[in-house]
Amino acid sequence: MITSKKSRITYSDIAAEAGVSKATVSRVLNDDGKVDEDRRKRVLDTVEKMGYQRHRAASALASGRTGMIAIVIDDDLSVLSDPFYATVASGISRVLMRNNLQPLLLVAEVNSVDGPVAHYLQGGEVDGAIFFQLHESTLVRKLEKIGLPQVIVGTPHTNMDFVYVDCDNFGGGLQAAKHFFDMGRTTIGTITGDIVATAGKQRLDGFLQAYREHGKVASKKLIAQGDYSLESGRAAMRHLMQDNPNLDAVFAANDLMAIGAIAIAEEAGKRVPEDISIIGFDDSLVAQTSRPPLSSIKQDVVKLGETAADLLISKLKGETPDSVILPVELVSRHSA
Amino acid sequence: MITSKKSRITYSDIAAEAGVSKATVSRVLNDDGKVDEDRRKRVLDTVEKMGYQRHRAASALASGRTGMIAIVIDDDLSVLSDPFYATVASGISRVLMRNNLQPLLLVAEVNSVDGPVAHYLQGGEVDGAIFFQLHESTLVRKLEKIGLPQVIVGTPHTNMDFVYVDCDNFGGGLQAAKHFFDMGRTTIGTITGDIVATAGKQRLDGFLQAYREHGKVASKKLIAQGDYSLESGRAAMRHLMQDNPNLDAVFAANDLMAIGAIAIAEEAGKRVPEDISIIGFDDSLVAQTSRPPLSSIKQDVVKLGETAADLLISKLKGETPDSVILPVELVSRHSA
DNA sequence: GTTTTCCTTGAAAGCGGTTTCTTTAACGGG
DNA sequence: CCCGTTAAAGAAACCGCTTTCAAGGAAAAC
Known part of the structure; x- marks a missing residue:
């Protein structure tokens, strides 16, 4: 067996080893169905055996799907001292990673409709976005028009039909x-x-x-x-x-x-x-x-993040999920 | 002028409009030097005029540089309630974005040397990583060997020559x-x-x-x-x-x-x-x-993040920056 | 038994940049 | 004035994966 220096393993390698075409490898790895069970298995085994890892950029370039989800946090100083955001983000991160999506952290001034964030989100760099509740929803509205899947953490002011998740x-x-x-x-x-x-x-x-x-x-x-x-x-x-x-x-x-x-x-x-x-x-x-x-x-803040991610994934699949309100609970300590 | 439906603007468009080759456009946009000042200007003007936006995936595929930096946070529950992480992350995010890099949020179990995070970081999906201080530094050590630029927030235990930033x-x-x-x-x-x-x-x-x-x-x-x-x-x-x-x-x-x-x-x-x-x-x-x-x-927590990002960027450029200790200050309130 | 239809498979053409290599042009020296 | 040298510009290959399209074979219909 010729161990090539350090070149990464590609579809070609898998295809050659498994005796199928690159196209078939792609179909197997993307659950395209329509693949004979035997071949399918052979490909999966080979992938496993050779320790193949998908090259995200290549995949993104070819498919137009980046696998990146933006977590957009308005860069307000008040945000920073609040553990709320980090906690929600961790919930989001966990769910996204499980679904082979990457959470991209965008902490920036969101208010302007054509600021850097806006351009970024419109530039097709991400497949979707999760916003934290914002005062100004013009950007969200604009992105909605463009068709970027988004979910809002917190209840939006304007009762437009954005998908959101909030506590009760x-x-x-x-x-x-x-x-x-x-x-x-x-x-x-x-x-x-x-x-x-x-x-x-x-x-x-x-x-x-x-x-x-x-x-x-x-x-x-x-x-x-x-x-x-x-x-x-x-x-x-x-x-x-x-x-x-x-x-x-x-x-x-x-x-x-x-x-x-x-x-x-x-x-x-x-x-x-x-x-x-x-x-x-x-x-x-x-x-x-x-x-x-x-x-x-x-309120269950981690759940808030997890739910936001779930909702977004659902949208990514083309479904039209309903917004979610999570229950809250009174924790009795001493003051009441 | 033919306004194509919604196809994005590519180097070809810029090149055609500016009367140069794609190669030249690339050189201009990557500061490769060696470009005539006139053409350079012409390209930049055209880019501005046409509102060109770089396609990250394509760039990553061709160059091998993804422009992504991982922010790795150990998924420990104690982390979640601590605003410290969010604050540092915002500092990181700000500096990275300014340098056209993307912060990728990885909240996960970091301890294992061949867990998903480890694979991910080794898979070439990121150009560098910023770790929060961790108990187990085997992963960091392994990645260091592989040559992935990294910076640690907090002082590492083992006094290896990792680059880190911490408060005093x-x-x-x-x-x-x-x-x-x-x-x-x-x-x-x-x-x-x-x-x-x-x-x-x-x-x-x-x-x-x-x-x-x-x-x-x-x-x-x-x-x-x-x-x-x-x-x-x-x-x-x-x-x-x-x-x-x-x-x-x-x-x-x-x-x-x-x-x-x-x-x-x-x-x-x-x-x-x-x-x-x-x-x-x-x-x-x-x-x-x-x-x-x-x-x-x-301690200046935002600065901590900014410094971490600065250090990493320095490493990305091939420099070998020294670790940084940030000053602290006594805030006198009532208890002392 | 033959023709039509359906479905799996592979070949190949991109996706949008980067980079090597070659060409062309400019410049200086003999 | 010609040739060697150097530098800038362009052509084209290529990065690794997706997807269209055509081909081929099996199943179904006649």
Whole structure:
């Protein structure tokens, strides 16, 4: 046997060894069907024996399919400190690799419709893209027109028929508020996130729904706006306590604001959870390290990524999958 | 002008339009030099005018260079909740894109020398790889032999001549302990991280160095081992306080353990920072949300990623860059 | 038994760049 | 003014895989 220096093994080698044509090898390796079972087996054995590895670039060039999926993350500083993205990405990565697809990480300014990212995605360098929820969906819309398969992590604002996956924000708000009612709390406030964005709005809507289900209406004074930052949580809590002397429960749209709220409550001499119960959202690390440990609405973030990848793969196959809403769950710690 | 349906613009188009050969176009676009300035300009103008975009796969096939860089992250659950990785990755991504390279995200089990990741990296699918510090460096060693350019984020255990980038762990420990001495503290303890791993060991060594510079030696009772988890921080702090009644300062090798330490100190009736000062490491989000806010050693994590990418690009050019240690800085909050 | 149809198989033409090799042109020296 | 030398430009081969197309053989239809 002539061991060639270090030249890679190609279809020609396989074909020669297995006594078939390159075309047949290709058909076998791409599950094209229409191949005699004997030959098929022979090819597969040879592939295995010779340790063949597909040359992606060659394949991409010939077929037009690159096997690359872009994970597009808007390069906003707030993104960086949030473990959420890394966790979702790991879920995505796992599923894609299992399907022989490569996750391409694009951290960049996404806002412009003809920035580098836009060009890149339109240039046929990827077979599909997974976007994280974005404020500006013009790019997504444009790519949709072009026909690039995409999936969005998070609920898009505009209710266009994008395929997306998100956790049950509404249900989370509902559960939190219900829990308070079940505890016998009466004056339940909420600190919202950015309610222009969908997640913030839905969490608030769920919260309001719980009031409705109890035949009540949440007065405006019980709703304070935040922006997901610690400081905004503190400010909002100050307003809530000032406007509602009997305040005995607060649902914050994320953990950071919840922690700010706890701090303010205790500074005002209130005990948590005895006097005021507090529930956050995300069940992040800070929820566990806070004192008292923060009760929080938990979402399965890895699953979020896995689902996004599954949806995209489904689209790649030409199917038209429905968007997915993943369930959330209240993790009871000490604060509620 | 005949506008072809949607066929992409190729070298042939450029060549025809500019009145040169494909070869010349290639030379211009790859900075091969040796091209007449006039033609060069003409080609570049034409490229601009026609909105040409390079076809990566074709380029990769012909040249053998894929333009892809793997970012390899060991798929360990602990990874997922740590924003560190995402932040580094964003730094990497930014620099790579600027250099027309693509970051490929590989989140997978890295440990095996012939697992899928290993095969992938050896298969010529990427031009280089950036590893996050790993316990098992056999794979890296193997790839080094093969000649794949790689850079490691974090200090490798084995002091082989891998190129790596890390923050100044030693300096961080040193600074923290020095700060305590400068404050007039006398009984300064430390809670170590995993001291089998390099970072943990170096932070401890820096800490010990401060003692030495003050002509003292830290007794063994002042060193408690942790494993970076909140609970281990609590346990270690209990030991420290028990063994050292006069304990008045603690340097913890990460923020999470520092927060555990604060909790234990306060439970024991000590005031932070009046009775006991505490400094953590990482300056993570939890340092800011903790009460009292945690003083911490801060590293520039984005820079870490950018540097890693710069180093790799340097290697790609055939240079042999030196490893880099980035400076750290003490962020004073309330706890020290 | 012969003709038609269906289906598997192989040959070959790309896919869009890169690179070697050859040609052509320019320049300087004798 | 001619020849040798050097440098830039072009032609063409090639990278490894996919896919069309035509051929051939088996099965089905007549």
